[in-house]
Amino acid sequence: xxxxxAATTPPGAPAQRRPLVRLEHVDKHFGALHVLRxxxxxxxxxxxxxxxxxxxxxxxxLCRTINRLEAIDSGRIxxxxxxxxxxxxxxAKLRADVGMVFQSFNLFAHKTVRENVTLGPVKVRGVAxxxxxxxxxxxxxxxxxxxxxxxxxxxLSGGQQQRVAIARxxxxxxxxxxxxxxxxxxDPEMINEVLDVxxxxxxSGMTMVVVTHEMGFARRAADRVVFMAEGQVxxxxxxxxxxxxxxxxxxxDFLSKILTH
Amino acid sequence: xQVLLDNLGTFGRGAWGTVVLFAWSAVGSLVLGTLLACLxxxxxxxxxxxxxxxxxxxxxxxxxxxxxxxVLALPQLQIRFGDSLNxxxxxxxxxxxxxxxxxxxxxxxxxxxxxVPVGQAEAARAIGLPFGQVLTLVVLPQAFRAVVPxxxxxxxxxxxxxxxxxxxxxxxxISAMRNLIEQNGNAVISILVGITAAYVLLVAxxxxxxxxxxxxxxxxx
Ligand SMILES: Nc1ncnc2c1ncn2[C@@H]1O[C@H](COP(=O)(O)OP(=O)(O)OP(=O)(O)O)[C@@H](O)[C@H]1O
Ligand SMILES: [Mg+2]
Numbered sequence: 001x002x003x004x005x006a007a008t009t010p011p012g013a014p015a016q017r018r019p020l021v022r023l024e025h026v027d028k029h030f031g032a033l034h035v036l037r038x039x040x041x042x043x044x045x046x047x048x049x050x051x052x053x054x055x056x057x058x059x060x061x062l063c064r065t066i067n068r069l070e071a072i073d074s075g076r077i078x079x080x081x082x083x084x085x086x087x088x089x090x091x092a093k094l095r096a097d098v099g100m101v102f103q104s105f106n107l108f109a110h111k112t113v114r115e116n117v118t119l120g121p122v123k124v125r126g127v128a129x130x131x132x133x134x135x136x137x138x139x140x141x142x143x144x145x146x147x148x149x150x151x152x153x154x155x156l157s158g159g160q161q162q163r164v165a166i167a168r169x170x171x172x173x174x175x176x177x178x179x180x181x182x183x184x185x186x187d188p189e190m191i192n193e194v195l196d197v198x199x200x201x202x203x204s205g206m207t208m209v210v211v212t213h214e215m216g217f218a219r220r221a222a223d224r225v226v227f228m229a230e231g232q233v234x235x236x237x238x239x240x241x242x243x244x245x246x247x248x249x250x251x252x253d254f255l256s257k258i259l260t261h
Numbered sequence: 262x263q264v265l266l267d268n269l270g271t272f273g274r275g276a277w278g279t280v281v282l283f284a285w286s287a288v289g290s291l292v293l294g295t296l297l298a299c300l301x302x303x304x305x306x307x308x309x310x311x312x313x314x315x316x317x318x319x320x321x322x323x324x325x326x327x328x329x330x331x332v333l334a335l336p337q338l339q340i341r342f343g344d345s346l347n348x349x350x351x352x353x354x355x356x357x358x359x360x361x362x363x364x365x366x367x368x369x370x371x372x373x374x375x376x377v378p379v380g381q382a383e384a385a386r387a388i389g390l391p392f393g394q395v396l397t398l399v400v401l402p403q404a405f406r407a408v409v410p411x412x413x414x415x416x417x418x419x420x421x422x423x424x425x426x427x428x429x430x431x432x433x434x435i436s437a438m439r440n441l442i443e444q445n446g447n448a449v450i451s452i453l454v455g456i457t458a459a460y461v462l463l464v465a466x467x468x469x470x471x472x473x474x475x476x477x478x479x480x481x482x
Contacts, residue, residue, distance in 0.1 A: 069383055087304055096389025106380035110403050120388035172388055
């Protein structure tokens, strides 16, 4: 998509687009702990949804159920209309279409930056090595770490590592990208370089689910903000509405804490 | 020492037997141990249980008893390898050494796998790698690094454990020693020293190889 105004599309518009990720009545427990309670969430193609909420509210878990790094107890999750398969080949295939960026980067420590980006395309997609390299270098250029391609992850700064992690996910040509607090492990001066890449990605029309406390990013790039508390989705609104007129007391409370720090 | 120089042929044949037993057993236990470690971390509970049962059973059995199983039970089940008796006994001994040593290899690799942060496997799953490739491409290469020093110890023990095979019709250093002592009762000490020196030398070679390996696989930082 080339429409640069996609990020500022009025709230009514995304609903007309094809739903890409859909969670219906999703419940999840960790032992006795009820972490996701009857969660409903739909993310349309090209939409950017920011998920916020207090610590322990289930944001990471929600994110991880979408590519089934966590299995759910009940309910239904579909991606592009297809149910998430059970563990096995079909699930691996689906995960290839869902990019994920972790708080702690999780770059493959024994592989160079370029190898990190080419591994998936070569082994999962069967792309020829030379083509994968070319594409990797292109993506590394795009996220601004092309000069680091032959280094190992440990030799990079946190911000650089996270941008490589984004390139690694993009190399699979995912239908949707999941970000679980991609900047919270970073030193403050590195947060923006990662957010800039993410904003660019949002502008380019990528479907994104982003768990973050970066409210500037939410205002700038999100189509919707979802507020979670105690495993429930309490609010689901466009950023303007959410930040100026949240419905629930808990959301107001949370916002007052996070916006005044 | 004259007795060793006079019987270099016997001595050499024994040393060669030890080296052959060691080499085949090392390769075999590395392969079987890695497979067992994969079983022990597999997503299926049945596979994990099978791996655990095998390791706990065989690891807690004396090697001599494992040898008896191999040498006595396998032929009863009509399982034999090779034509000559020598070959058959060699294969039985290697099988027993592999069955036994692979338990220790498995446990070393499993503890190595535990040193690899879970995020590595999660990231590998997230790009769509199936379980097998998550292990072989991402987890095991990092686990092997952590595993090199304990693996060295396991293989040093294996060099010495090959001596059990001498009681099961395998010709190796201990068999050579027995031969030499029978024929040269007056030079027992020289013979013992010579055989010990041979083991020490073999172990030193193994230890050196693992030292080299440890340096070669060091994580660049
Ligand atoms: N693997 C697990 N086993 C048991 N409990 C877990 C596990 N993962 C998360 N939890 C618990 O589930 C709850 C929700 O966790 P989750 O990580 O989804 O919260 P979060 O909203 O992402 O919090 P944070 O902002 O701290 O990252 C927490 O109480 C957490 O302790
Ligand atoms: Mg979290």
